Amino acid sequence: MEQAMTQKHSSWWRWLVGAIVAVVVGVGVWYALTQLSPFGAANEQAQIASSETATASGEPAELPMDDFTELALTKAKQGDVEGALEAFSVAIASNPDGASVPYYYRGLVYIEEGKVMEAIDDFTEAIEIDSHFPQAYAARGTAYLMTSRPAKAADDFNKAIQLDPNNPTTFVNRARAYMGLQMLEEAEADLNRAIELDPNLLPAYFNRGVLFMLQQRTEEALADFNKCVEINANAPAPYFNRAVTYIELGDKKAAATDLAIYLTLSKDEEGKHQARALLDSLTGTQGLDTMLQEEVDSGENGHNQ
Secondary structure, three states: HHHHHHHHHHHHHHHHHHHHHHHHHHHHHHHHHHHHHHHOOOOOOOHOHHHOOOOOOOHHHHOOOOOHHHHHHHHHHHHOOHHHHHHHHHHHHHHHHOOOOHHHHHHHHHHHHHHHHHHHHHHHHHHHHOOOOOHHHHHHHHHHHHHOHHHHHHHHHHHHHHHHOOOHHHHHHHHHHHOOOOOHHHHHHHHHHHHHHHOOOHHHHHHHHHHHHHHHOHHHHHHHHHHHHHOOOOHHHHHHHHHHHHHHHHOOHHHHHHHHHHHOOOHHHHHHHHHHHHHHHHHHHHHHHHHHHHHHHOOOOOOOO
């Protein structure tokens, strides 16, 4: 009986870890692009990877640009995607041999529109024009991650780090590529380096926590998810991951509390469905309703345990 329970627990744990890895890949992609782009998706990933947590090179003021590129960025910030793409195209046509920056920014717009292959083409054009453009390598690496090509992503992140060795965001993203390649020691080293460069970089702790969970280093994972909540108590994903960690440690009450918080913060319907199912298994349907109401009544503040 005990063996059967152990096997069931192990299978449940692996399923949860798989779900969490999917969460972290989405988070990492959003974070990389938000740090590289002057405009970002307005969704719950913004909470887990707030642009306030790090400053990456490549902000608009650091990249030379013409009037059409500036106009395109303004339109993009205003949500006028079609106008932004048109202005970027004019900028490229007016100076095709010096259009690395508009190609780069147009690639970011394509990413946010879900046109990943077009984005890769634009990042490649930017790199061909300027082979010393770390932001373009980093952005293309992120796009390769989105298309499940971690080896090509790692190559691009290697080049970006060679050109800009003090950008913590790139170390986080290379770590994600290494995780996809099962190079876990290298991934941990990169995440440690990212934290050295920016001790408040939430995605570094989040990814390292996932890495520790994959290695069943549960106490270390818990410490990293605690740090995530300390940095940003309104980011949903760390609560879900910390709940899974609490389950592994046998603290179902703490896990249920974190899942209830996640459900009040998250806008991800798939994630909420998983959280409800998990919370129901811990508390029962009646307990789920009670915990959710108590969390709503407690307000949005004071989530950190």
